[in-house]
Amino acid sequence: MELEELLSQMAEEGVIHGGSEVNKAMVAVSDETRRLCAILNNGVYTNEEIRQQMSQITGQELDESFSLFLPFTSDFGKNISIGKNVFINSGCRFQDQGQIIIGDGSLIGHNVVFATINHDYDPLNRGTMYLKPIELKEKTWIGSNATILPGVTIGENSVVAAGSVVTKDVPPNTIVGGNPAKFISNLEDKIK
Template identity: 75%
Template sequence: MEINTLLLNMKKDGVLKAGSEENAAMREVSAETRKLCAEMNNGAYTDEEIRNYMSGITGHEIDESFSLFVPFTADFGKNIKIGKNVFINSGCRFQDQGGITIGDGSLIGHNVVLATINHDYDPKNRGTMFLKPIVLETNSWIGSNATILPGITIGENSVVAAGSVVTKDVPANTIVAGNPAEFMSNLEDKI
């Protein structure tokens, strides 16, 4: 299955059924992505070389203002869109089958997990995956060891404190913290 068809089906259906043609195609892409991540994570590369690897992983040209400290892992890779002036620190893991969009000027701290998949609760059907996108709007800052769950939007300029687990959308210009992440303050109170 061609990648564009797979991406369209994943977005349209929001489900990857175990044993389906889409699931098989996703696994093929994932195998290539894991290989590229392993190569990138096990070498000493320039920023330009890392951007080239990320372009291969995502299937999109990555802007020269992008910076990544390895290691980095993506489950699928082809459903990640990265804006300009984005920084991703080391140890991040992106489960991107549902789609991850990272807006311009965003910062992502060490060991952040962006997870766009939930599995079926029925143990007999646990291999079926439900996909929901994550969107980090312009100038988002995700602190170290935070986890963003499927279907979440982090509003423009917002901050997710280190170690937080984000289970609901974060409004623009706010700071959230905790597990589950809750409103802490407005950004303007800290400036």
């Protein structure tokens, strides 16, 4: 199965059944992505070389303003969209089968996890995966050790406090924190 067809089916159906042709095609892409991540994480590279390798992982030509501190891991790679002036700190893990969209000017702290998959609750059907995208609008800031769960959109300019688990959408211009993440304040209350 060609990559474009695979991405289209994953987006349209939002589910991957264990053992299906879509699952087999996804695993093949994932195998290659894990190999590319291992190469990326086991060398010493310039910023330009990191950008080139991340472009290969994502299948997207990344802007020269993109910056990444290693290590970095992705489960799939080809369903990540990264805007301009994006910084990703070390230790981040992207499970992107459901799609991860990172808006311009976003900052992502150490050890952030983006999880776009849920498994079926039925123990006999755990191999079935349900996919939902994660989107960071422009100028978001995700604090260290935060986890963003499937289907969540982080609104423009918003901040997710370190260590938070975000289970629901975050409105623009707000600060959230905790587990599960809850409203802390409006961004304007923190800007002097």
